[in-house]
Amino acid sequence: MDACYLISLLLSRLIQVQVNEGIIQGQVVSNPYGCPFFSFRGIPYAEPPVGDLRFKAPQPKTPWEGIRNATEHASHCFKYEIFTNETNLPTGSEDCLYLNVYSPNIAPSQPFPVMVYIHGGGFVSGSGDDDRYGPQFLIRKDVIVVTINYRLEILGLLSLDTEDIPGNAGMKDQVAALRWVKNNIVKFGGDPDNITVFGESAGGASVSFHLVSPMSKGLFKRAITQSGTLTSWWPNTFRARDRALLLAKQLGCNSTDDKEIAEFFRAQPTENLVNKRIPVTYWQAGKETPDVYYGIVQEKEFGNNERFFYGHPFDVLRKGIHEGVEVMNGYTEDEGILYFSTGVNSDRIFEQANHFLEFFVPEPYTTDVPLATQMEIGSKFKNFYMKNKTASRDSLDDLLKYFNMELFVYGIISQEKIIAKYKKNKSYLYKFTCKSELNTFIVNTGLDQLFNYRPVVAHGDDLRYIFPMENVDINSTAFKMIEQVTTLWTNFAKYGDPTPDDSLGVKWLPYTIENEDYLDIGENLVPGTHPEKEEVQFWESNFREFLPEYVP
Ligand SMILES: *[C@@H]1O[C@H](CO)[C@@H](O)[C@H](O)[C@H]1NC(C)=O
Ligand SMILES: *[C@@H]1O[C@H](CO)[C@@H](O)[C@H](O)[C@H]1NC(C)=O
Ligand SMILES: *[C@@H]1O[C@H](CO)[C@@H](O)[C@H](O)[C@H]1NC(C)=O
Ligand SMILES: *[C@@H]1O[C@H](CO)[C@@H](O)[C@H](O)[C@H]1NC(C)=O
Ligand SMILES: *[C@@H]1O[C@H](CO)[C@@H](O)[C@H](O)[C@H]1NC(C)=O
Ligand SMILES: *[C@@H]1O[C@H](CO)[C@@H](O)[C@H](O)[C@H]1NC(C)=O
Ligand SMILES: CC(=O)N[C@H]1CO[C@H](CO)[C@@H](O)[C@@H]1O
Numbered sequence: 130m131d132a133c134y135l136i137s138l139l140l141s142r143l144i145q146v147q148v149n150e151g152i153i154q155g156q157v158v159s160n161p162y163g164c165p166f167f168s169f170r171g172i173p174y175a176e177p178p179v180g181d182l183r184f185k186a187p188q189p190k191t192p193w194e195g196i197r198n199a200t201e202h203a204s205h206c207f208k209y210e211i212f213t214n215e216t217n218l219p220t221g222s223e224d225c226l227y228l229n230v231y232s233p234n235i236a237p238s239q240p241f242p243v244m245v246y247i248h249g250g251g252f253v254s255g256s257g258d259d260d261r262y263g264p265q266f267l268i269r270k271d272v273i274v275v276t277i278n279y280r281l282e283i284l285g286l287l288s289l290d291t292e293d294i295p296g297n298a299g300m301k302d303q304v305a306a307l308r309w310v311k312n313n314i315v316k317f318g319g320d321p322d323n324i325t326v327f328g329e330s331a332g333g334a335s336v337s338f339h340l341v342s343p344m345s346k347g348l349f350k351r352a353i354t355q356s357g358t359l360t361s362w363w364p365n366t367f368r369a370r371d372r373a374l375l376l377a378k379q380l381g382c383n384s385t386d387d388k389e390i391a392e393f394f395r396a397q398p399t400e401n402l403v404n405k406r407i408p409v410t411y412w413q414a415g416k417e418t419p420d421v422y423y424g425i426v427q428e429k430e431f432g433n434n435e436r437f438f439y440g441h442p443f444d445v446l447r448k449g450i451h452e453g454v455e456v457m458n459g460y461t462e463d464e465g466i467l468y469f470s471t472g473v474n475s476d477r478i479f480e481q482a483n484h485f486l487e488f489f490v491p492e493p494y495t496t497d498v499p500l501a502t503q504m505e506i507g508s509k510f511k512n513f514y515m516k517n518k519t520a521s522r523d524s525l526d527d528l529l530k531y532f533n534m535e536l537f538v539y540g541i542i543s544q545e546k547i548i549a550k551y552k553k554n555k556s557y558l559y560k561f562t563c564k565s566e567l568n569t570f571i572v573n574t575g576l577d578q579l580f581n582y583r584p585v586v587a588h589g590d591d592l593r594y595i596f597p598m599e600n601v602d603i604n605s606t607a608f609k610m611i612e613q614v615t616t617l618w619t620n621f622a623k624y625g626d627p628t629p630d631d632s633l634g635v636k637w638l639p640y641t642i643e644n645e646d647y648l649d650i651g652e653n654l655v656p657g658t659h660p661e662k663e664e665v666q667f668w669e670s671n672f673r674e675f676l677p678e679y680v681p
Contacts, residue, residue: 132164132233132234133163133164133165136157136164136165136166136167136233136234137159137164137165139157139165140157140158140159140165141156141157141158142156142157143155143156143200144156144157144167144235145196146169146235146316146317147316148172148313148316149192149312149313150173150190150191150192150193151192151193151194151195151196151197152195152196152197153169153172153196153197153198153199154196154197154198154199154200155167155168155169155170155199155200155230156168156200160265160268160269161265161600162265162266162269162597162601162603163265163268163269164233164268164269166231166232166233166264166268167231167232167233167234167235167317168200168229168230168231169199169229169230169231169232169317170199170200170201170202170203170229170259171198171199171201171202171203171227171229172197172199172203172227172228172229172230173190173197173203173226173227174187174190174226174227174228174277174305174306174309175187175188175189175190175226175302175305175306175309176188176189176190176191176226177223177224177225177226178223178224178226178280178284178298178302179223179224180395181395183223183284183394183395184284184287184293184294184298184391184394184395185298186298186301186305186434186435187226187298187301187302187305189305202227202229202256202257202258202259203225203227203278204221204222204224204225204227205220205221205222205225205256205257205258205278206221206222206223206225206256206278206279206280206281206284206285206299207219207220207221207222207223207225207281207282207284207399207402207403208220208221208250208253208254208255208256208281208282208403209253209254209403209404210254211250211251211253211254211419211471211472212250212251212254212467212470212471212570212573212574212589219400219403219404221256223280223284223399225256225278225280226278226279226280226302226305226306227257227277227278228257228275228276228277228278228306228309228310229257229258229259229275229276229277230273230274230275230314230317231264231268231273231274231275232268232273232317232318232319233268233271233272233273233318234318235316235317235318236318237318240315240318240319240320240323241271241272241273241318241319241320241323242271242272242273242319242320242323242324242325242619242622242623243272243273243275243310243314243319243320243321243323243324243325243622244267244272244273244274244275244324244325244326244327244618244619244622245275245276245277245306245307245310245324245325245326245327245349246262246274246275246276246277246327246328246332247277247279247303247326247327247328247332247335247336248261248262248276248277248328248329248331248332249328249329249330249331249332249333249356249357249589250281250330250331250332251330251331251419251421251471252281252282252285252286252299252331252364252421252423252424253281253282253404253421253423254281255281255331255332256278257276257277257278258276259276260598261592261596261598262276262596263596263597264276264596265596265597266594266595266596266597266611266615267595267596267615267618267619269615270615270616270619271619272619272622272623273314273317273318273319275306275310275314277302277303277306278302279299279300279302279303279306280298280299280302281299282402282403282404282405282422282423283376283402283403283405283423284298284299284399284402284403285298285299285302285423286298286299286300286366286423286424286425286426287369287373287376287394287402287423288366288369288370288373288426288428289370289373289374289387289390289391289394290369290370290373290426290429291387291391291431292431292432292434293387293388293391294373294391294394295426295428295429295431295434295436296366296369296425296426296428297425297426297428297436297437297438300335300338300342300425300437300438301344301435301437303335303339304339304342304344304345304348304437307324307326307339307345307348307349308348310324310348311324311348322350323350323622323623324348324349324350324351325349325350325351325352325353325621325622326339326348326349326351326352326353327352327353327354327355327618328353328354328355328357329355329356329357329589329591329592330355330356330357330588330589331357331364331421332355332357333353333354333355333356333357333358334354334357334358334359334361334363334364334424334425335357335364336352336353336354336357337352337354337357337358337359337360337544338359338364338425338437338438339352340352340354340359340446340450340451340454340456341359341438341445341446341448341449341450341451342437342438343435343436344435344436344437345451346451347451349454350453350454350455350625351454351455351456351457351621351622351625352454352455352456352457353456353457353458353618353621354456354457354458354459354541354544355458355459355591355592356459356460356461356464356537356541356588356589356591357537357541358458358540358541358543358544359425359442359445359446359540359544360442360443360446360539360540360541360543360544360547360681361536361537361539361540361541362491362492362493362535362540363419363420363421363424363492363536364421364424364425365424365425365442366421366422366423366424366425366426367409367410367496368409369423369426371409372407372409372422372423373390373394374390375407375409376405376407377390377393377394379405379407380393380397380401382394405422406420406422407422408420408422410495410496412487412495416481416487416488417473417474417477417478417481418468418473419467419468419470419471419472419473419536425437425438426438427439427440441678443543443547443678443679443681444678446544446547446548446551447547447551448551449551449552449554450548450552450554453554454554455554455555455556455621455625456548456554456555456556456557457556457557457559457618457621457627458541458544458545458556458557458558458559459541459558459559459560459561459647459650460533460537460538460541460559460560460561461560461561461562461586461587461588461589461590461591462560462561462562462585462586463529463533463580463585463586463587463588464532464533464536464537464538464587464588465528465529465530465531465532465533465534465535465536465537465588466529466532466570466571466576466580466585466587466588467532467536467537467587467588467589468529468532468536469574469576469579470570470574470576470587470588475522475579478520478528479519479520479521479522482511482515482520482528483519483520485507486503486504486507486508486511487500487503487504487507488507488511489506489507489508489510489511489514489531490503490506490507490510491506491510491535491539491668491671492535493672493676493679494506494675494676497676498675498676502675506671506675509671510531510671513667514527514528514530514531515527515528522579525579525580525582530664534661534664534668537588538661538664539665539668541558542558542660542661542665542681543679543681544681545558545640545681546640546642546681547681548640549639549640549641549642550642550681555625555639556639556640557621557627557637557639557640557647557648558640558645558646558647558648558660559637559647559648559649559650560647560648560649560650560657560660561586561590561591561650561651562586562649562650562651563586563590563591563594563610563614563650563651563652564584564585564586564651564652565605565606565607565610566607567590567593567594567599567601567607567610568584568585568586568587568590568593569590569593569598570585570587570588570589570590571585571587591614594607594610594611594614594615595611595614595615595618606652609652610651610652613633613650613654614650616632616633617633617637617650617654627648633654634654635648635654635655635656636656637654637656638656644658644659645658645659645660645662646658647660669681
């Protein structure tokens, strides 16, 4: 009998599963795009990080008695919106370390591959909830989908650089969730040796850090980094302790004693610890730019604390990713649109770009080379991108190209090159160019007036082809692209190869230093070599001259 038919007989039934910490009760739910599936939402994977546990690495969940309801999402971590034009106040709870598991069948004859998704949102927004990250598209391809919450912003990523508040707590939440999946997924019909971790934006950068973090070793077999890598500047926090001290002062703590400051932070009401943008340099304060104020820090060693990350990201990556892990990595055609979507003022961008050569200085130079050299570098970049044009609405595409590279593409291609060069692990590079009514980033961020002159593929537009947000007609061209994209993603999760056979009519070759292979993922799938060649050469030659550690 057809498995889909059998599962549809269970529709709306409550289903119990025994995980290591106790019994949970989920249910079978319908899928407008395919078979019904098993849904378990709001499963705790760690103790609530409240009270003395605030800012600490997550603690194992203590077992519960009886049956836990897993039919609804649990509370999400404190967050506020940066991308959409919402003026909503921050919402959420500190008690937020929950995940969601969706399975095609909890008792399959062959265990399913597992895809664990880490959401983006600049480390300040987002959650694993199915308003944005539902499994309906991916689960059609016979994979288990897991989505997770992790602590965000100050509650998740504050660092005093002390044993008390070492930083990276939110990243350790992600590790705890991955450990939970490894230990429990078999109960949902999943194969613990066939786990792919994937994420986009801050989630993609997170996945990229898991590729090298000593804490994440052995927890997954494959990884997909969408529009975010550890080799971008923004996930890495500069002088995090200074920011913590400034924040303490701003909140009214005059102490210079680290213990007292930590106690002060621990005693603060949560609403004081959300949406606090604290620049630590003139550059951050003055430049019209999106910024991630709380990201990953290089942790100090304190006794035998588990450290999530330490070292220079490029150097750490050069030492190699976890053995045998395969990678897929890529970017969207117009990533740089993000630059305009985070509350920055586009007229001020144009004004600063026209006035200050430093506007065109990639971020690492702003901290690591003298101002006189920065002006020289800024002049080169400005000439390269703007020729003799004035920055304005009429030269948006020239500016965008710079923002694409500065925010995402340089880091993404650097990760690709380093993985290919140093340990020769298998990695696939893509450029995402699907265009349809699903590309709603500019509409949701109020940028559709600014970018009304051509169809764009903005940061995050790839997600709409992987997770449903609105109803999609199954016979539409957009759905054809959804079908294609989810086939590539799940093939990679199953076989470590997005095109294991010729059913998609194309062979996507792993990236090599010689050919720089990649796949253009649009309505058609078009293999190519040497993406963004001229720009990459220009950026690399500049870094070679002034900051060679940033050359892949
Ligand atoms: C769990 O949630 C479902 C759906 O809201 C509800 O019908 C059921 O009564 C709840 N069960 C328990 C034990 O709370
Ligand atoms: C901290 O110092 C400021 C400025 O000197 C002062 O106004 C404030 O009362 C002090 N706060 C506390 C809690 O001592
Ligand atoms: C920019 O203008 C200068 C002076 O007018 C000219 O010499 C130069 O060739 C121009 N550069 C480009 C790229 O058009
Ligand atoms: C955001 O919303 C506010 C209030 O509704 C509006 O005034 C503003 O123009 C909007 N911004 C953008 C970029 O759409
Ligand atoms: C899609 O096309 C099929 C075959 O042409 C048709 O049977 C079906 O009703 C269509 N579905 C929708 C939602 O239009
Ligand atoms: C992962 O799952 C796929 C699909 O079920 C299977 O073909 C493959 O052998 C599995 N790989 C590993 C390493 O278990
Ligand atoms: C293709 C492949 O997996 N290559 C290498 C990945 O990295 C390990 C060492 O980290 C090598 O042993 C593999 O040969």
